Amino acid sequence: MKNIRNFSIIAHIDHGKSTLADRLIQYTGMVNERNFKNQILDNMDIERERGITIKSQAICLPYQTRDGEEYILNLIDTPGHVDFSYEVSRSLASCEGVLLLIDAGQGVQAQTIANLYLAMENNLEIIPVINKIDLPTADVDRVNEQIDSELGLDPFGSLKCSAKEGIGIEEIFEAIVKRIPSPKGDPEGPLAALIFDAQYDPFRGTIIHCRVFDGTVKPGDFIRLMSNQATYKVEEVGRFLLAREKRDRISAGEVGYIFAGVKTVSDVHIGDTLTLDDRPCDKPLPGFKEFKPVVFSSIYPIAPEDYEDLAVALEKYKLNDAAFVYQKDSSIALGQGFRCGFLGLLHLEIVQERVEREYDLSIILSVPSVRYRFTLKDGSIIFVDNPAHYPDSLSIEKGEEPYIRAMLLFPERYLGSVMKLCMEKRGENSRLGYLGPGRVELSYEMPLADVIYDFYDRFKSVTQGYGSFDYEVLDYRESTLVLVDILVNGEKVDALSQIVHRDQARPRALRACERLKEEIPRQMFKIAIQGAIGGEIISRTTISPFRKDVTAKCYGGDITRKRKLLEKQKKGKKRMKTIGSVSIPQSAFLAVLKSDTDN
Amino acid sequence: MNSEKIPGLYIHIPFCLSKCLYCDFYSSTSISAVPDFLNGLFKEMEMYLNQFNPFDTVYIGGGTPSLLSSKQLENILIKARKNFDLISDAEITIEANPADLNRSFLESIREIGINRINIGVQSFDEKALNFLGRRHSVRQAFSSVEASRKAGFKNMGLDLIYGIPGQDMESWRDTLKQALVFSPEHLSCYQLTLEAKTPLGIRHRKGEFSVPVEALQLEYFTKTSELLEDAGYIHYEVSNFARGHEHTSRHNQKYWDHSPFLGLGPSAHSFQGNQRWWNRRSLDRYLAAVHEGKRPVEDTEILTMEQLRLEALYLGLRTKKGIALEDFKTRYHFDLFAEKKEILTKLVEEGLISIRGDQLVPTQSGFALADRLSLI
Ligand SMILES: Nc1nc2c(ncn2[C@@H]2O[C@H](COP(=O)(O)OP(=O)(O)O)[C@@H](O)[C@H]2O)c(=O)[nH]1
Ligand code: SF4
Ligand SMILES: [Mg+2]
Numbered sequence: 021m022k023n024i025r026n027f028s029i030i031a032h033i034d035h036g037k038s039t040l041a042d043r044l045i046q047y048t049g050m051v052n053e054r055n056f057k058n059q060i061l062d063n064m065d066i067e068r069e070r071g072i073t074i075k076s077q078a079i080c081l082p083y084q085t086r087d088g089e090e091y092i093l094n095l096i097d098t099p100g101h102v103d104f105s106y107e108v109s110r111s112l113a114s115c116e117g118v119l120l121l122i123d124a125g126q127g128v129q130a131q132t133i134a135n136l137y138l139a140m141e142n143n144l145e146i147i148p149v150i151n152k153i154d155l156p157t158a159d160v161d162r163v164n165e166q167i168d169s170e171l172g173l174d175p176f177g178s179l180k181c182s183a184k185e186g187i188g189i190e191e192i193f194e195a196i197v198k199r200i201p202s203p204k205g206d207p208e209g210p211l212a213a214l215i216f217d218a219q220y221d222p223f224r225g226t227i228i229h230c231r232v233f234d235g236t237v238k239p240g241d242f243i244r245l246m247s248n249q250a251t252y253k254v255e256e257v258g259r260f261l262l263a264r265e266k267r268d269r270i271s272a273g274e275v276g277y278i279f280a281g282v283k284t285v286s287d288v289h290i291g292d293t294l295t296l297d298d299r300p301c302d303k304p305l306p307g308f309k310e311f312k313p314v315v316f317s318s319i320y321p322i323a324p325e326d327y328e329d330l331a332v333a334l335e336k337y338k339l340n341d342a343a344f345v346y347q348k349d350s351s352i353a354l355g356q357g358f359r360c361g362f363l364g365l366l367h368l369e370i371v372q373e374r375v376e377r378e379y380d381l382s383i384i385l386s387v388p389s390v391r392y393r394f395t396l397k398d399g400s401i402i403f404v405d406n407p408a409h410y411p412d413s414l415s416i417e418k419g420e421e422p423y424i425r426a427m428l429l430f431p432e433r434y435l436g437s438v439m440k441l442c443m444e445k446r447g448e449n450s451r452l453g454y455l456g457p458g459r460v461e462l463s464y465e466m467p468l469a470d471v472i473y474d475f476y477d478r479f480k481s482v483t484q485g486y487g488s489f490d491y492e493v494l495d496y497r498e499s500t501l502v503l504v505d506i507l508v509n510g511e512k513v514d515a516l517s518q519i520v521h522r523d524q525a526r527p528r529a530l531r532a533c534e535r536l537k538e539e540i541p542r543q544m545f546k547i548a549i550q551g552a553i554g555g556e557i558i559s560r561t562t563i564s565p566f567r568k569d570v571t572a573k574c575y576g577g578d579i580t581r582k583r584k585l586l587e588k589q590k591k592g593k594k595r596m597k598t599i600g601s602v603s604i605p606q607s608a609f610l611a612v613l614k615s616d617t618d619n
Numbered sequence: 620m621n622s623e624k625i626p627g628l629y630i631h632i633p634f635c636l637s638k639c640l641y642c643d644f645y646s647s648t649s650i651s652a653v654p655d656f657l658n659g660l661f662k663e664m665e666m667y668l669n670q671f672n673p674f675d676t677v678y679i680g681g682g683t684p685s686l687l688s689s690k691q692l693e694n695i696l697i698k699a700r701k702n703f704d705l706i707s708d709a710e711i712t713i714e715a716n717p718a719d720l721n722r723s724f725l726e727s728i729r730e731i732g733i734n735r736i737n738i739g740v741q742s743f744d745e746k747a748l749n750f751l752g753r754r755h756s757v758r759q760a761f762s763s764v765e766a767s768r769k770a771g772f773k774n775m776g777l778d779l780i781y782g783i784p785g786q787d788m789e790s791w792r793d794t795l796k797q798a799l800v801f802s803p804e805h806l807s808c809y810q811l812t813l814e815a816k817t818p819l820g821i822r823h824r825k826g827e828f829s830v831p832v833e834a835l836q837l838e839y840f841t842k843t844s845e846l847l848e849d850a851g852y853i854h855y856e857v858s859n860f861a862r863g864h865e866h867t868s869r870h871n872q873k874y875w876d877h878s879p880f881l882g883l884g885p886s887a888h889s890f891q892g893n894q895r896w897w898n899r900r901s902l903d904r905y906l907a908a909v910h911e912g913k914r915p916v917e918d919t920e921i922l923t924m925e926q927l928r929l930e931a932l933y934l935g936l937r938t939k940k941g942i943a944l945e946d947f948k949t950r951y952h953f954d955l956f957a958e959k960k961e962i963l964t965k966l967v968e969e970g971l972i973s974i975r976g977d978q979l980v981p982t983q984s985g986f987a988l989a990d991r992l993s994l995i
Pocket of ligand 1: 031040155
């Protein structure tokens with residue numbers, strides 16, 4: 021155990037986390053130069069494109085120190101967005117230390133600080149590493165000053181490297197070995213292992229990624245998941261080299277994987293504690309939270325005949341995303357579809373992109389909603405996460421909406437604008453604390469609906485990217501709710517309906533109309549877009565029609581050329597949904613909920 | 620499936636003395652190559668021996684067919700008659716540039732059987748002609764039209780262009796009124812379209828001038844239609860007007876209703892059954908092929924039923940006659956009325972189309988949206 025180190029790299033986006041990970045892997049000589057594929061850890065297309073890690077990954081690096089001793093270094097990669105902050109915290113809980121990577125040109129940035137706090141919460145050893153020293157704009161002295169003044173860390177301990185050029189890599193390895201503590205734990209004790217990730221393998225079922233704190237697990241053991249008491253027989257254990265490497269056991273201090281015939285990733289919960297069925301540990305490891313979807317939206321195929329394909333796609337997708345939940349649903353305007361639950365709007369967009377890309381389907385998502393609670397006059401209580409199921413307003417005794425506690429960390433200079441934003445979002449019961457010179461922690465209780473609406477984008481924008489944000493769901497609180505419908509040429513489009521607080525109805529309806537006006541292309545006739553509460557119209561816009569688009573000459577060769585042009589337009593139209601003769605593009609549905617800061 | 624439709628013959632004369640600034644048709648200014656071209660053309664004719672039914676139209680277009688001598692044109696018709704059946708009262712059209720038309724030339728081509736002339740007047744406004752880079756003057760336009768009449772052309776069409784930068788509604792109206800003085804049997808009024816790679820297209824992209832916005836385009840379109848209909852013309856296709864049904868262009872009709880047609884000469888397109896093919900767009904490559912004894916075809920496409928349907932829709936909706944629903948169903952296996960009922964009803968309500976018995980007909984506002992209408 022004394023020759024094991026478990027660590028993570030944390031950094032602001034683009035400061036070089038993936039590049040450094042690649043360099044570390046390359047240095048150990050596990051991969052030969054020829055088949056080295058850059059950014060091995062970020063292996064999903066979407067992750068590469070968006071530049072954020074969505075799933076955590078782990079890899080085990082064998083390393084021999086300068087004085088000849090052999091070490092096993094486990095590098096655990098972390099996701100990078102608030103929707104996945106829980107996964108980040110579980111990954112970090114599996115480590116003893118982190119490399120805090122800072123771009124030598126850009127210096128300390130928003131996520132540098134946000135990540136530092138996460139690492140501190142987990143009591144990790146922090147090694148600041150200044151990357152990109154090869155850049156002409158690199159200013160190592162300035163970054164060292166920031167490490168001292170803004171991060172409160174000792175700049176004398178910082179390392180310098182260029183992940184791109186491969187400079188300073190050995191020093192990083194030496195520091196990991198010397199400065200990050202070796203894991204503690206008792207290999208003979210009762211098993212306690214933290215699940216920090218789970219992925220689906222089409223041949224073997226779920227592969228559980230875990231960090232063993234105490235005890236040992238080996239094939240043939242019966243393991244128990246402490247959150248739900250489910251038991252499984254272990255088939256295989258091992259660790260992550262570039263490919264999986266089977267081992268006869270994994271023990272205290274180690275990071276590895278387990279196959280135990282678990283069918284889908286939804287059967288295991290990240291953050292859960294794994295123990296032995298016949299010799300359980302007394303209590304689970306701290307910090308477990310159950311996944312709960314907080315944002316709901318319906319997915320429909322644009323072409324009704326794609327419904328079966330969509331069903332298959334979601335079933336397959338779900339195998340690898342425990343946080344995604346769904347069930348059958350149908351809409352008057354959009355036909356058969358599925359009601360789905362997500363961790364947040366980013367999670368929703370990722371699911372949308374992956375389903376479209378990986379299963380080649382064109383889909384529409386209805387306006388996202390949180391889950392409301394209604395007490396009806398007859399005393400019954402119902403939960404409504406789909407505006408289409410909004411109860412008859414005369415039957416409602418009381419409406420309630422979910423509240424969260426938002427935790428906001430940011431430099432003090434933004435305090436005024438952040439407070440203003442929180443009040444606008446109906447924030448209450450604020451608490452303010454100072455974390456260090458110039459840095460504040462502000463917490464607010466806010467309706468979740470307002471947070472998913474556009475809070476995150478606006479918070480990032482008012483703090484110029486220096487703020488970090490996390491939240492936990494608190495409880496339900498009474499609220500005056502109304503249902504805002506959108507009518508397109510007089511026809512209600514149920515997928516565009518939203519449940520909102522009475523005071524926000526008018527501005528939201530107006531915004532929705534304006535957004536739709538931007539998104540819906542002009543057509544052959546006038547389109548009226550209206551927002552309504554019940555029978556009362558509260559906002560309206562119109563899209564004027566095309567008047568002339570016919571082209572002049574048309575004979576001989578132009579027939580083919582012209583047809584090709586029309587075919588292209590027709591294809592574009594196929595990706596729109598026709599509702600009451602009006603073609604509505606996919607983008608319109610989500611645009612209704614998007615903030616101005618997005619464009 | 621086109622068995623009941625009579626085919627048309629198109630001959631592309633790929634020469635112009637100079638290139639107009641908006642033109643993207645294929646033509647070359649090396650007129651010394653005319654004899655070589657004619658030899659090649661005659662070889663190409665032989666390659667289609669008996670491939671089409673008797674033709675009832677011949678259209679000699681280009682380019683500038685009026686650059687050829689009457690003797691050369693006569694040879695073309697002789698060879699055409701030798702290789703193909705032309706029915707006795709076939710419509711034989713020539714496209715002409717006003718600068719090339721004098722009385723004796725016109726009389727000679729009348730004599731060899733050309734019975735319809737389409738003159739590329741484009742405008743009776745000198746400024747507009749200059750902008751377009753036409754090589755003729757307004758005076759030549761006048762005299763060519765008069766000479767055609769004197770030479771005995773009883774079926775004369777004029778091509779005009781509107782939406783030219785610098786032009787306004789007033790001057791366009793003047794051009795139209797001037798055209799009406801000659802009582803042409805046929806008028807084609809095209810909106811100037813700027814193709815990307817033409818000199819005007821490039822200058823437009825650079826922002827050197829602007830073209831009418833949509834509302835003004837519509838006004839040109841509507842005013843043109845009103846003015847010509849008041850003068851007794853039938854607006855029988857988006858860009859075409861005829862002084863009586865007997866004067867509609869028989870040849871152009873073939874493009875609009877999927878009749879077969881054979882196109883000869885570089886860049887010419889042909890259509891038969893569900894196939895369309897087009898010739899090489901270069902005189903040299905065209906000649907190389909025919910001298911090797913090969914058809915000078917650049918490419919062929921076989922249209923799917925869905926593609927045929929889309930074409931039939933957008934071509935049909937460009938005509939006043941519109942689309943015969945029963946016929947459409949038989950030819951394209953699609954019951955428009957049943958399958959598109961909802962949107963058709965909406966379009967009728969909006970006044971863009973009307974349905975009269977079996978005919979689906981675009982209205983005047985529908986005409987202006989014919990392309991978009993076909994996307995239903
Ligand atoms: N010049 C220079 N560029 C680097 C270095 N490390 C990373 N980069 C570049 O910085 C960008 C972001 O790197 P990446 O590893 O994807 O950052 P991540 O978002 O933290 O994973 C990429 O274009 C890298 O090529 C370095 O040491 N020097
Ligand atoms: S005369 Fe006709 S074919 Fe020749 S350049 Fe002008 S527009 Fe083009
Ligand atoms: Mg990355």
